[in-house]
Amino acid sequence: MGWFKKSLLFLGGGVLAAYSYDNILGDGISNRMIRSLSTLLLISIDYKLNFDQNHDVARLHERNAERLYNLVIGNKGMYIKLGQMIAIQGFMFPTQYQEKFKLMFDQAPEESWATCDSTLRKELGDNYREEIFSSIEEKPIASASIAQVHRGVLKSNGQKVAVKIQKTTVSKQVDADLFTYRAAMKIYQWVFGMPLATVATYVSNKTREELDFVHELSNAQKISNLVESDPEFKGKVYIPRYYPEISTGKVLIGEWIDGDTIGEYMKLKDKGYNIKTLMDSIIRVYSRQVFSWGVVHCDLHPGNLIVRMVPDGNGKTHQQLVILDHGLYEIFSDKFKKEYSEFWKYTMEKDLKKVKEVMKSWGINADDLMMSAAGMGDPNSEQFKKRMKEIHDMSYYDRQVILKQQMKKFLENSDLFPMCLAFVMRSMRIVQGLNRNFGSPCNRIGILVAEANRTVQLYAYTPPTDLHDYVQIFQRNLTYYAMQIFTFLTFEFNRILKFVNNEVLHSRTNKVKDLEEMYEDNLVEAGESMGFEKVPSTDEILTVE
Known part of the structure; x- marks a missing residue:
């Protein structure tokens, strides 16, 4: 039996299985899987019938990019993160997919405070507000695909902290969503002739790592120790302090940093920052990660880099680069x-x-x-x-x-x-x-x-x-x-x-x-x-x- 026929049986069987186990799975997972597998089935058939020199291949890519994008937006949750992963692999896909999936980075809806409060109670205890925080803001400061961040103040030391809370839909749907993602990449491997199935397995594993905030805490501690022990970066580059005793796999509490995100680019110069010094610090600490330490932050986008002025102990201040969000790392052999x-x-x-x-x-x-x-x-x-x-x-x-x-x-x-x-x-x-x-x-x-x-x-x-x-x-x-x-x-x-x-x-x-x-x-x-x-x-x- 050919690969295409096997895929049809596989996807068709998946639709029936998802429908049959609706009451067992709950949380809308089966409906999402039915929608996912039926869309992938349609995409497979379309490419099988129309990917040849007698058809408009550009239009073929366009309509299937639209189908996949609508699937991701419709299912939300982990699909947004996986859509972003497809965008990261963009060069392997035709232009139609690249243009469509660029829009993924604007799709990060917030969860309600009631939902976040429920997660915090499960992870930190019913009395977390009285025992851990003197205050916590109910409106998120930032929201991404898998988590959102709230600002709080610790009762123990008065320290302002960032409280990163994993979105509930993500953890509930991760297994089914990653399964569907791998199925999609197998189809596109057949269509485009790229090793996408192997990449999908690796991306799935990295996504699971990112969902475990204990793993992120470990990454932060590793890179912090390396930075602090290197004379070239000590005092010039800073990793925020985290609180492992009040953090879990779904809640991460770390030091709040006041400063300027570097996405403002040339406006930073007007605020008194030395742009050359800033960029030199970024390049040097990154090159040290890649070639010497082998502990590499793989998500150094502007939102994860902050610059601030800190006291130098002599009555003056100096410029300091702060690196945030340590979920996506590579550890080299x-x-x-x-x-x-x-x-x-x-x-x-x-x-x-x-x-x-x-x-x-x-x-x-x-x-x-x-x-x-x-x-x-x-x-x-x-x-x-x-x-x-x-x-x-x-x-x-x-x-x-x-x-x-x-x-x-x-x-x-x-x-x-x-x-x-x-x-x-x-x-x-x-x-x-x-x-x-x-x-x-x-x-x-x-x-x-x-x-x-x-x-x-x-x-x-x-x-x-x-x-x-x-x-x-x-x-x-x-x-x-x-x-x-x-x-x-x-x-x-x-x-x-x-x-x-x-x-x-x-x-x-x-x-x-x-x-x-x-x-x-x-x-x-x-x-x-x-x-x-x-x-x-x-x-x-x-x-x-």
Whole structure:
């Protein structure tokens, strides 16, 4: 029996099972599952019958993106979070899906105080208001897809706190909703030829982690210990204090932070903040997380970053970066930390052989054409130009077919692919977007590569024993420092050129792009060369809350 027929039986059986167990499941779960599975069944049939060169494939994507979006909005709860996860995987989907699912980040309805009060009573005890808080605000300060935050004051010490309360519908519906999400990704894996089922399993596990606030508390304690023990960041970067004795898997209580969220961008300068210092702190602490600590905050969007002025002990104040929301983290193995550091170092040094070795260990088969597309080869080669022209001249359907073929070739062995890359690549682009929106005040690439090189040297170091060893060390250092000098000069030249053109000459017709804008243009071109219609911009990625 073919995959499609099995899927029809699977989905049809799921609809009947959900209907049959309505009274057992309760909480509207069966109705949600019926709506979900019937929608997925309709999408499957539509693609099976109409995904060919004789039909309007763009229109096919458009109507099924609409169906999936309406399903997510109709079911609410965990579906909003899962819809956001689909948006995060956006580059794997056609433009029609990307455009539709960008709207997910505005969908975060609040739960009533009566519902929140019920959760707090179950988690903290019936007398929580009298025993724990001297006051707690009933109107939420913020509401996201899985939780909302209220402000309170602790009775024990008068400390203002943020009370994060998990939404009741989320915990009740998580099993059924994640099941449906995985079913949807299996269908889209068949349609688009991407390894979406494997990604869906990984995303489901990460979502379960995010729903456990004890896990978030553990992440916060880990990163706080690392920051406090590092002289470069102590006092400059701060992780709020949490209260494990009055926190549970569904309620998290932490220190309230007064400050300015960095989403205000250039307005921060008017408030007296040093923008370059702020961005430098963000990039450096992130690069330390990725390449040295291996404990990585994967959701550094503007709402999770606060800047404030704090006393320095000498009657003065200094600027401090505060990092919030520690639910979505990646913890790297030593093996992956070493490989990812090597990937960055050798990519910047244009050592294609070593880059391919790392990618091969991740199950990625990258030929010279793909390397050129990713900026690691020669984008001006005749082969690359010919490839871009061929893709430009193709029909919409042919581009979709080519994309399937490219991804199958690219992910030669998906079992070896480190799924943590999906979240780390997104967080890397968030940091890129922040730097760009602040006007690119920092040499981001130089900072990242310096940290990657430090880790590579740490793992690779063996005491030299003869002249040959000393020569190799000299050659490696020469290559690295030459690359860093080139990166520095490129950054400074671009900064000066942009200032003269945009601020001195006030040119409007020939505005000079900064390096982050150029990097983004290169990424878009790389995606197009592989058949992707649209690579989400850093602005779109930064909208994730």
